[in-house]
Amino acid sequence: MIEIKNVNKSFNGKQILFDVSAKFEAGQTNLIIGQSGHGKTVLLKSLVGLHAIDSGQIIYGDQVFSDMSFLSQKQIRQEIGMLFQGSALFDSLTVEENVRFPLDMFSTKSAEEKLDRVNFCLKRVDLNNVNHLYPSEISGGMQKRVAIARAIALNPKYLFCDEPNSGLDPKTSIVIDNLIYEITKEYGITTIINTHDMNSVMGIGEKIIYIHSGRKLWEGNKEDILTAKEEQLNDFVFASELFKRIKERV
Amino acid sequence: MALFYHTGRYVLFLKRVFAKPEKHRIFIQQYFKEAEKLGIHSIGIVLIISFFMGAVITLQTAYNLEMAFIPKYTIGLAARESVLLEFSSTIVGLILAGKVGSNIASEIGSMRVTEQIDAIEIMGINSSSFLVQPKILALVTMMPLLTVISMAIGISGGWLAGVVSGELTSVDYILGIRYSFKPFYIVYSIIKSAVFGFLISSISSYQGYYVEGGSLEVGIASTKAVVVSSIQILLFNLLLTQLLLA
Ligand SMILES: Nc1ncnc2c1ncn2[C@@H]1O[C@H](COP(=O)(O)OP(=O)(O)O)[C@@H](O)[C@H]1O
Ligand SMILES: [Mg+2]
Secondary structure (H helix, E strand, O other), X not given: OEEEEEEEEEEOOEEEEEEEEEEEOOOEEEEEEOOOOOOHHHHHHHHOOOOOOOEEEEEEOOEEHHHOOHHHHHHHHOOEEEEOOOOOOOOOOOHHHHHHHHHHHHOOOOHHHHHHHHHHHHHHOOOOOOOOOOHHHOOHHHHHHHHHXXXXXXXXXXXXXXXXXXXOOHHHHHHHHHHHHHHXXXXXXXXXXXXXXXXXXXXXXXXXXXXXXXXXEEEEOOOOHHHOOOHHHHHHHOOOHHHHHHHHHO | OHHHHHHHHHHHHHHHHOOOOOOHHHHHHHHHHHHHHHHHHHHHHHHHHHHHHHXXXXXXXXXXXXXXXXXXXXXXXXXXXXXXXXXXXXXXXXXXXXXXXXXXXXXXXXXXXXXXXXXXXXXXXXXXXXHHHHHHHHXXXXXXXXXXXXXXXXXHHHHHHHHHOOOOOHHHHHHHHHOOOOOHHHHHHHHHHHHHHHHHHHHHHHHHHOOXXXXXXXHHHHHHHHHHHHXXXXXXXXXXXXXXXX
């Protein structure tokens, strides 16, 4: 479980996050939703310590992550997997080397055991026969899968995904969403996903927090969201013609 | 103001760069990879440039010393002094600032804007040490090698140009390059080239590491890397000459 309490974050005097508090349970897909530019990525990166927060607390299990030094954070970081918006695969390494990278850095496994683990992870994301290709040689959807395989290589307890289906077609998006959902359930991971995609919200939104201008305005799940009373949230949810029509039916 | 800001941030950056590597075996692998990419792959351009540089220096010296009472071997001597003292280290430094500097800045810069650096940090790895330390060490060790190669080729180029053009005989040239030879000049150039290697790799890495934005900014960083390292090379050339030869 991850809990954040009254998190504030600013860059050069410009405040981006205001007093954000939330709880993210293990074994479920927690969504952070909101329009582009409203602070989702900053929140996610603050959660994992890529941005230092101004005030507030970030708690992993019973450890206050935000108060720790870089060195003591290290142990928790090895339990974190992250899927970046643009996949962030190392472009000088092959698919296999990318997935093996965290193992090379942190595990004491033998070369064979590592390869087994790499192949297991690649198989888990339905990738076969791509071990020796470079990221530039595979499609965007496949890159996302490799990034997921890399993120789960060390059996993480926490998985962070920044817009996992940006740049993907609707069908591939659903495949990726479902993959993240299944992996979350299989391994009981605390998964936190940034998205502005209503299809994802309706598909895997077990817990949802809505961020607007750096403030949390609403929280709930995919069942409540269509009937929520929050005005800003309704603007966001019913922006598309499709969801407007759904609303008329509800 | 900007100067203080960058100097301060550069120093802090270097402090993180020289933290203990995460895994020694991987560090050594990376070192050899970088030494090949930055050093070995630069031998070609160093050969070409050094050859022509030696040839031109010899011919120009010859044309300027066309007086009967100056012995011909002086041409060889002058060519040797220019190549050993100045041209090999400085020209190789400036050429590599262009070739290697832009390469390093754009490589690290694009890793920054595509979040590859974040992906390294998130695992708890010190990304600056992981990415930059092997590059600095590789260039600091390869630059002296390139400089020595450049000296040999430059002096050979001078010999060939002098003899083929008929400006002086092979015997005169060889007498000239051996005349009152000071081995310290080679040491001096090697020290300079190691310093230049450090400047190029660290400045270019710094420029790439702090890129914000997209591919446009990566391009700007790579240009800046070349300009700033070239200026620093010229500045340190002056300082080191004062320090080592005065
Ligand atoms: N490193 C940074 N320095 C300064 N401002 C930033 C930085 N990262 C993000 N911001 C600003 O924070 C705001 C929120 O951005 P972001 O979290 O990326 O939005 P999104 O919800 O689309 O992920 C934007 O106004 C952006 O300009
Ligand atoms: Mg974002």
